[in-house]
Amino acid sequence: MFAEHLPILQIVVPLVSAPVCVLLRRREWSWGFALLISWFCFGMSALLLQRVLQTGTVIYYVGNWAPPWGIEYRIDAVNAFVVFLGALIGSVVLLYAPRSVAAELPGVRANLFYTSLLLCMTGLMGMAITGDVFNLFVFLEISALSSYAMIALGRDRRALTASYNYLLMGTVGATFYVIGVGLLYMVTGTLNMVDLAIRLEPVLMTRTVLAAFAFLTVGISLKLALFPLHLWLPNAYAHAPSVVTAFIAATATKVAIYVFLRFFYGIFGTHYTFEVLHLDMVLVPLGLTGVIVASLVAVYQTNIKRMLAYSSVAQVGYMMIGVGLVSVTGLTATLVHMFNHALMKGALFLAMGCIVLRVGACELEDLRGIGKRMPITMAAFVAGGLSLIGIPLTVGFISKWYLVLAALQRGWWPVAVLILLGSLIAVVYIWRVVEVAYFHEPTGKTAEATEAPLSMLVPTWMLVGATLYFGMSSTFTSGVARRGAEVLMAGLAP
């Protein structure tokens, strides 16, 4: 009974818990409840992933209505992996949250905050799990609206403009998405993904479908922050509360990339997307430009959260290069990097949250000598940074390995070289922080800083530990990613 309804419970449980969470007025209660739910979701997502890996695609009809009329949840290795990732990050971040939230958002009612976080998590998991393009839009809005609210909570007033910017861009993205879906519905009369894939085949060359293709490309690319559509991202990440930044940075763009993959590999199919319309000739150059330009911009940032945000834009570039290489290895690189980047960026932003708690800022100049005052936190930062660079024995290396290998397989030498060049720029921006943190005596704000509380260090180090573990033994992550890549290459149409 439970196992059978796992796909829908994955979404319904957090969705229903959100309003319940509002009723829990005490800070500790609402947090404890949200934490419980998130771990429950994590457990379910692990079960779901295990089932998909054992038995293949899991199909669930919501309300027992058969597709294409009803909503179908269709879980294969790709989205099971993404749901797992979202639930994993959500549960770790919630474990970390109470001290940070209490310190950074003193005037905010905790129950509302945790409700938003649960909703955001629901929305992201829903986007990943559903097999219906309109249902996906609904979840996209749920996650987007809750993240606008959470970003606006940042104690800096610039958080408001950042959130407003994100709202505008996000709405444009979502609108483009829904226009694209509408156009597809016009020609096919269906919203089910598999059904769409089948019915689109004969009408692919019509102008309506071409227009839908264009709208969807731009709309989803906005959501996933593909260079140069990333302008909303740096400010949103920099000014949001630490917990929110960590959660959104680790999950939101990844889920959007999943949607991209689902549409262009699944629904439109590789032949149409890459051989007829040559989307790869757009994705790879943009991805590469994103890697180089965003990394260079990151070098010049003085706010470390902003620096990490630009680094995220660069990392999205890596993922999109993998998408544009159109091969099982390339997609493996993308999927494995989605997971790996979530781990390391999560760890880095959580470490920054610890520093914000103790120092009250994350400007580079405020961190002089922080390595002496907060050695455990900074060690986590360095480990995450090394992973970002792609040093072996960290997950970053695994991602880069697959990506470069995919570029070599396609015979695109310059791409391989530029990917590695991007890692070298990462050395520069990470090392700026290392030098300030370790080569200066603690002065000013860091003078009386102390190590972060255990309740925050443990979740941070959980992610760091995962970064190292999956960097040493990538059998699980790359195995799942490979399965997912094969599924994607096959497309949705039977």
Add this chain to the structure above:
Amino acid sequence: MTPQTAILVSLSLPLATCILVALAGSRPNVRDTISFIAGLLTFSSVLSLLPYVQSGVYPGISLFEVLPGVSLAFEVEPLGMLFGLVASGLWIVTGLYGVGYMRGHHEVDQTRFFFFFAFAITAALGVAFAGNLLTLFIFYEVLTLSTYPLVTHARTPEALRGGRIYLGILVGTSVAFLLLAVMWTYHATGTLDFTAGGILSGKVDTPELYILLGLFAFGTGKAALMPFHRWLPAAMVAPTPVSALLHAVAVVKAGVFTVLKVLVYIFGIDLLRDTGASLWLMYVAGFTVLAASLVAMTKDNLKARLAYSTISQLAYIVLGAALATPMAVIGGGMHILMHAFGKITLFFCAGAINVALHKTEISDMRGIGRQMPFTMCAFVIGALSVIGVPPMGGSWSKWNLALGAVDAGQLVFVGVLMVSSLLNIAYLMPIPIRAFFSKPAPVTDAGHGNHDGDHHASDHHDGMHEAPVLMVGALLFTALGCVVLFFYAGSVYRLLEPIVR
């Protein structure tokens, strides 16, 4: 103890030492005793592998799969055996020397120093025992990162600058070139295992072989092939024990070891000879040999001169590998050992002079032979070994390299080796000559200007004034080693012979 266990023990002992050193940080005597005992144990564990390797059985162990089909795996073959013995053996000596130096020099943060020192040894042994290219690459990077805190130990702006160059060049070349070469190899052959005779034959076309070789040779920044040699002089801001063990032995030898290993076990020397792909590398190495020697002559700072001398000597080994004849490769391999003993002696002497007399510039070292007779005698022996004069170990490796050049029909490189030996004489011998035969400089030299209130200053020129006994003992030991190796070169030759068969 099975050889597999011995491999793991050798790798994990230094790592365990790190932790113990950190725990015993507040009690320096306990801490330094732990380091010493761990050094002895590690060395004996490495040594226990020697009989297996000599009998032609190469023990190996595979730990876990990092990437599909590529594991973190170790295999001890003759070249790795030799490098492992050198690194772990000289660690003990340097450990003792380091205790004397760090205390004599009143360095701060000694616990951090010994922590990363032990960590670097793990990495060096990992490089030595690596069973495939990925494992080698992993430990190569770990070695870079673990030595960074040692290079920047002083935390001064100079140290920071030195550290930037160090990290920039080593990480830069390894990620941009070496990693690309490793991936290319994997892409072309589907394996990364070190295999006798190489794995590239028939898998990569000849023009591409040139590029791949270039990526490997320049990607191994630690081999300090020009123009990627600048990190080595920059790393001289480190305390002298670091320069001695890491930048004369472990780190740089990890670089040339990688080059040798790749040329022998990935390319295969037959392939290189047949295609002539390594011809250009001979010229680059030959150029580095001569150019670095010439630069060394212009340096007045003793450590800087030794650094350029190291760059030149490393290029010998690369040259040996590029010549790709059995004799040259064995000569290159032997030079790892011979140069290690010679150069570590010279660095030990430089550190001893610095601690005892606070002199770093060669021009200030007139007449110091009377104050530090033991140190300067050891300096002569080390210098002669580096030059390659019998009866010092260094003469054999040069001999084999020259023979190898003749075998390859590249007589010009015999000439390069000879000219280089003359240049070695020109930049190394004036130092002891000045120390023994010149009159001491007037007391008002600037050598100890920044060590005010130093109690040595008053009795500066009266009679003997040697460095702490641990330091002198260490440098006499390695000097003795230079002589002993002359007589045991045969067994080293026999150990290395199988790699080119």
